[in-house]
Amino acid sequence: xxxxxxFPSHSVIEKGxxxxxxxxxxxxxxxLYWYRRVMGKEIKFLLHFVKESKQDESGMPxxxxxxxxxxxxxxxxxxQPAELEDSGVYFCASSQEPGGGVSNYGYTFxxxxxxxxx
Amino acid sequence: xxxVTQIPAALSVPEGENLVLNCSFTDSAxxxxxxxxxxxxKGLTSLLLIQSSQREQTSxxxxxxxxxxxxxxxxxxxxxxxxxxxxYLCVPTKNYGQNFVFGPGTRLSVLP
Numbered sequence: 161x162x163x164x165x166x167f168p169s170h171s172v173i174e175k176g177x178x179x180x181x182x183x184x185x186x187x188x189x190x191x192l193y194w195y196r197r198v199m200g201k202e203i204k205f206l207l208h209f210v211k212e213s214k215q216d217e218s219g220m221p222x223x224x225x226x227x228x229x230x231x232x233x234x235x236x237x238x239x240q241p242a243e244l245e246d247s248g249v250y251f252c253a254s255s256q257e258p259g260g261g262v263s264n265y266g267y268t269f270x271x272x273x274x275x276x277x278x
Numbered sequence: 279x280x281x282v283t284q285i286p287a288a289l290s291v292p293e294g295e296n297l298v299l300n301c302s303f304t305d306s307a308x309x310x311x312x313x314x315x316x317x318x319x320k321g322l323t324s325l326l327l328i329q330s331s332q333r334e335q336t337s338x339x340x341x342x343x344x345x346x347x348x349x350x351x352x353x354x355x356x357x358x359x360x361x362x363x364x365x366y367l368c369v370p371t372k373n374y375g376q377n378f379v380f381g382p383g384t385r386l387s388v389l390p
Contacts, residue, residue: 202381267312
């Protein structure tokens with residue numbers, strides 16, 4: 161089974177530019193989540209999709225962040241315009257059930273996208 | 279609001295020692311609890327998942343216990359190896375709302 165795929169793995173952009181991160185969840189996983197870890201801080205929830213619908217977007221920091229999940233498959237997270245404080249690692253995760261399910265795998269995380277805004 | 283604490287924040291031990299990493303959480307109404315490891319520059323790897331009805335799970339040299347009523351979980355690592363060096367994250371989850379909350383992690387260094 162292919163895992164959760166994120167790309168790019170690294171992105172360096174200038175302040176004010178736009179960046180789009182992509183996440184391909186495990187096929188069949190209706191639940192998709194975005195998280196981020198900014199430098200020196202804990203991993204924080206951004207939002208949760210169930211299929212193509214936003215179940216919970218309470219963690220989105222501001223309106224410079226836009227997440228979409230077209231057709232309930234892959235998801236994109238766009239930052240426009242990027243600011244210095246947006247630098248960090250953005251993780252995507254997927255699960256079959258919202259609570260991680262009964263399997264021993266629960267949530268599966270991608271390897272993350274390291275975003276550096278200069 | 280769920281708050282997660284992990285103790286110790288950092289740990290450095292010689293190879294071969296047995297370790298206990300502690301996690302406590304404030305909201306015991308969880309669905310399950312998962313332990314992850316994060317390696318520098320890499321993503322998160324799931325280690326163990328304990329359902330709320332279970333008391334423990336074992337995988338190789340790892341054993342995780344859960345005392346849901348007291349809001350505690352421990353991760354036991356037997357015969358530690360340098361390859362175990364990573365940050366270990368405790369993640370209690372619900373099946374609604376902000377589904378899971380990450381602890382701050384324990385940064386483990388196992389010295390050869």
